[in-house]
Amino acid sequence: MFSAWRRWGWGVQGGLSALLLCVLPSVRAEPVRPLLMLVENSALMPQARIEGDRVVEGLHLDLGQALARRLGRELVARPVPRKRLAEALQRGEGDLLCDYQSDWLPGAFAWSRPFLPDQALLVSAATAPAPAGLAALAGQPVGTVRGYVYPEVADALRAAFIRDDAPDAVANLQKLELGRIKHALTGRRVLEYQQRIGRFRLALHTPLVVSEVMAQCALSPSSPVGLAALNAAIQGLVSDGELSRLLARYR
Structure with a gap:
């Protein structure tokens, strides 16, 4: 009688184990989307x-x-x-x-x-007079990037803001280095990176901070x-x- 009870008990346990094995895979967590x-x-x-x-x-x-x-x-x-x-x-x-x-x-x-953080800068070639402020740029071409707006400069100069557009920020600095313009608007991150890798070596006046971003x-x-x-x-x-x-x- 005892041995029969033991066989029955193990059978119940085995059935429960099999049931758990069937159930567990269905509750796996879905992977988190990237x-x-x-x-x-x-x-x-x-x-x-x-x-x-x-x-x-x-x-x-x-x-x-x-x-x-x-x-x-x-x-x-x-x-x-x-x-x-x-x-x-x-x-x-x-x-x-x-x-x-x-x-x-x-x-x-x-x-x-x-x-x-970043800063919008006005950079000027050392061969040109250093501008005391944005008003000094009235009527002069200033290097800009096509499609970008420069509200502080536009407000300060209005119709006297003469944009000289480049396709991107690096091309803008290249125009300055080649002497095609004397002044350009750029971000500090771009300027410092181009200087660090040696692709922009032009001597500049101390940049004028146009805005903090x-x-x-x-x-x-x-x-x-x-x-x-x-x-x-x-x-x-x-x-x-x-x-x-x-x-x-x-x-």
Whole structure:
């Protein structure tokens, strides 16, 4: 009788084990979707270097990877034409776009706290008189980038603001170095990076700071990442010094 009870008991246990083995695979957690970061496909270093449909290096990639890690996700960086950035973010083709400000990108996006510093500079060749201020540029050609707005300069000079457009920020500095213009508007990040890698060696007057910029990240309405979580990740980057270390790579 005892041996029969033992056989029955083991049979019940075996049946329960088999049942558990059947049930357990059905409750596996689904993998977390990667964080999709949009990057302007015409971006240049130090912002980004793009090969085909891949972002291979640069500040945007470093920043995206750091944020994704803090959000517990992998990063996928996706190049998109500048004119399609707002549409792509609105349609959920990406989760976020960084190094922008809310007045630069129309759309129903949630915006992170400002955290990414840069300066808009007026740089002048040392062979030209150093401008005392923006008013000194009235009627003179100033190197600019096609498609970009310079509100402080436009407000100061109005009709006397003579733009000399280049296709991108590096070409703008090259025109200055070749002597085609005496003054140019640029970002400090771009200027310092081009000087560091030895591609811009022109002697300059001390740059005139036109404006201070604290850029943000725009979050798609359909992103699974919440704004509070994104801001917490940004706060971590800032407070533990990781953001400063990322920026220092390109100075």
